[in-house]
Structure formats: C-alpha cells, structure tokens
C-alpha cells in the first residue's frame with residue numbers, strides 16, 4: 001500500500017483495506033467489512049421526522065428525497081452491487097410507512113462499512129507502522145464521527161495532545 005504520502009505525519013484512514021492489512025500483520029482478525037445497501041426515493045417528507053422501524057431507517061432529506069436503508073451483510077461477493085435484499089429493505093420501509101408505496105426509486109447503492117473487532121472506532125498510533133497513525137473502524141457511525149475524529153487525530157499528530165478515549169485506542173481494539 002503506497003498510494004499515499006511517504007514522508008511527514010502519516011495517517012492510515014484506509015477503511016476495509018487498512019483492516020485487512022492490519023489483520024495480515026496480526027495473529028487474529030483486526031476487523032472486517034460489513035456491506036450495506038440503501039435506496040433513494042422520490043418522496044418529499046422534508047418536514048417529517050426520521051424513523052427507525054422494521055429494522056430500517058427512513059431518512060427524509062432537505063432536497064425532497066427520502067433515503068431508506070440498509071442491509072448489514074458480513075459475507076458478500078461484490079462490495080458495490082445491489083440485489084433483492086434491497087427490495088426487502090424497501091418493502092419493510094413501505095410496511096412501516098405506507099405513504100411510501102409507489103414512490104419512484106431514483107437510486108440504489110451499496111458500500112462497505114469498516115468494522116473493527118471491538119466495533120468501536122480505532123484511533124491513535126498505528127499498531128504495525130511505528131511512528132505512523134490510524135483512523136479506522138468507523139463502522140455504522142463513520143460519517144457522524146468524522147469531524148471529531150479529524151479533530152482528535154490532528155491534536156494528536158500535530159500537537160501531541162491525546163484526547164482519544166481509551167476504548168478507541170488500537171491497543172484496546174486489537
């Protein structure tokens with residue numbers, strides 16, 4: 001893995017590839033990918049609350065679309081394809097909110113969540129690359145946590161200030 005910078009402060013925020021690399025350097029799994037499929041519906045509910053029902057999130061967007069998701073797949077062949085499991089997610093969303101019935105599906109997508117062994121974010125000194133750093137394991141909250149993760153990693157890497165919770169440190173997650 002040499003796609004990034006090779007000098008200066010180095011942060012490995014490489015998702016599932018990083019988990020696989022650390023697993024290869026360790027004696028047991030450091031983490032794995034969990035695929036998720038979601039859909040975007042042309043349904044304007046921007047003034048309505050977000051709902052979690054039938055194990056599905058229904059999320060109104062300010063642009064007049066509504067997202068529904070998602071699957072949680074430990075085993076998968078293609079990280080970015082969608083299939084009948086997404087149809088089931090949409091059906092469960094419609095069962096929970098009948099008003100969604102017939103709403104055009106304008107996008108179907110999939111991605112892989114990087115899940116650490118502990119299920120917690122893994123932040124701090126890289127366990128297998130001395131002098132370098134890691135930010136991984138965002139799993140299902142990686143977007144929400146991103147600003148705070150960036151802040152604590154910048155504090156640590158640039159100023160040597162460690163505000164990372166013990167449970168998130170790589171030595172605890174391994």
Ligand SMILES: Cc1cc2nc3c(=O)[nH]c(=O)nc-3n(C[C@H](O)[C@H](O)[C@H](O)COP(=O)(O)OP(=O)(O)OC[C@H]3O[C@@H](n4cnc5c(N)ncnc54)[C@H](O)[C@@H]3O)c2cc1C
Nearest residue numbers: 001003014015017036070111112138139140141142143144
């Ligand atoms: C369906 C679905 C719904 C989700 N919903 C939410 C949600 O509502 N809220 C939320 O907070 N999170 C959500 N997530 C989780 C969120 O997507 C992840 O936690 C987040 O994307 C993790 O970010 P990351 O940057 O750590 O890893 P990634 O997003 O996996 O990014 C890692 C990047 O590193 C790159 N990379 C790998 N190796 C190298 C290398 N050697 N050099 C350079 N680059 C490299 C990869 O190409 C990739 O672009 C969802 C995920 C899915 C799949």
